[in-house]
Amino acid sequence: MRTVRRVIRGRNTQDGAGVKLRRVFANQLTEELDPFLMLDAFDSKDPQDYVAGFPWHPHRGIETVTYLISGLVEHGDSLGNKGEITSGSCQWMTAGNGIIHQEMPKPSEHMLGLQLWVNLPRDKKMIDPVYRDLTEKEIAAVEEPGRTVKILAGDYAGRQGPVEGITIKPTFLDIDLQPNRDFAWEPQDGATVFAYVFTGSGTFAPDDSDEHGQGDAVLWEGSGGIQVRAGANGLRMLLCAGMPLKEPIAWGGPIVMNTQEELKQAFAQLDDGTFLKQG
Numbered sequence: 001m002r003t004v005r006r007v008i009r010g011r012n013t014q015d016g017a018g019v020k021l022r023r024v025f026a027n028q029l030t031e032e033l034d035p036f037l038m039l040d041a042f043d044s045k046d047p048q049d050y051v052a053g054f055p056w057h058p059h060r061g062i063e064t065v066t067y068l069i070s071g072l073v074e075h076g077d078s079l080g081n082k083g084e085i086t087s088g089s090c091q092w093m094t095a096g097n098g099i100i101h102q103e104m105p106k107p108s109e110h111m112l113g114l115q116l117w118v119n120l121p122r123d124k125k126m127i128d129p130v131y132r133d134l135t136e137k138e139i140a141a142v143e144e145p146g147r148t149v150k151i152l153a154g155d156y157a158g159r160q161g162p163v164e165g166i167t168i169k170p171t172f173l174d175i176d177l178q179p180n181r182d183f184a185w186e187p188q189d190g191a192t193v194f195a196y197v198f199t200g201s202g203t204f205a206p207d208d209s210d211e212h213g214q215g216d217a218v219l220w221e222g223s224g225g226i227q228v229r230a231g232a233n234g235l236r237m238l239l240c241a242g243m244p245l246k247e248p249i250a251w252g253g254p255i256v257m258n259t260q261e262e263l264k265q266a267f268a269q270l271d272d273g274t275f276l277k278q279g
């Protein structure tokens with residue numbers, strides 16, 4: 001069985017034009033979390049916390065995965081792409097060689113969701129951008145005794161999630177556990193596996209009785225399966241697994257490359273207007 005390596009508590013902060021969010025991790029545990037770079041979580045019933053949004057900003061060398069349990073985010077980019085991320089849907093965006101976009105949350109009763117940054121391998125950092133919009137309908141929901149498991153990527157119980165062709169072979173499961181019920185699963189060998197708790201609490205290994213809850217991320221280590229048991233109020237979590245890239249990281253805000261030289265080039269291109277691939 002895998003055991004709990006660490007619990008990551010994150011901190012409340014602001015980003016974009018003043019969006020209040022929980023920065024669960026970024027920049028400090030890149031080796032342990034490889035291929036996952038950053039996780040921001042949103043949980044607010046006050047639109048003033050988030051309507052300022054994330055106005056125009058660039059990305060290169062990464063993928064951003066935005067998943068909303070509830071809420072609404074409008075998206076637009078410099079290539080003319082436009083869309084909405086609605087309750088229960090997910091946008092898996094491969095920035096590749098570069099996009100400049102904005103992500104603007106709109107008022108809703110409860111904005112509950114997250115954005116995860118996934119690193120791209122060296123040979124994919126400069127591919128053309130790709131959008132994958134996963135509607136709630138496309139995301140299979142498996143009903144089992146005591147739990148509902150939504151499959152955004154990877155496979156579970158013989159069902160396949162809609163995200164394909166990603167180097168890290170991701171598994172993304174949104175798991176809703178009823179009180180005191182279990183979830184067990186076996187990730188692929190060598191994968192980095194963590195869970196982020198949206199609501200409720202639970203234990204994350206059979207021999208570890210410490211409960212972790214809302215706003216915590218739990219990172220496993222070792223090999224074999226994982227076992228989670230919900231506490232008295234149930235547990236809603238996103239379970240993420242992916243194969244580490246084990247490549248050097250040069251990180252400059254929204255741009256993550258392999259070398260300082262590549263970073264310098266990206267920022268020079270932003271300055272002189274040649275950042276986006278022409279035509």
Ligand code: CO
Pocket residue numbers: 054057059064101103
């Ligand atoms: Co962005």
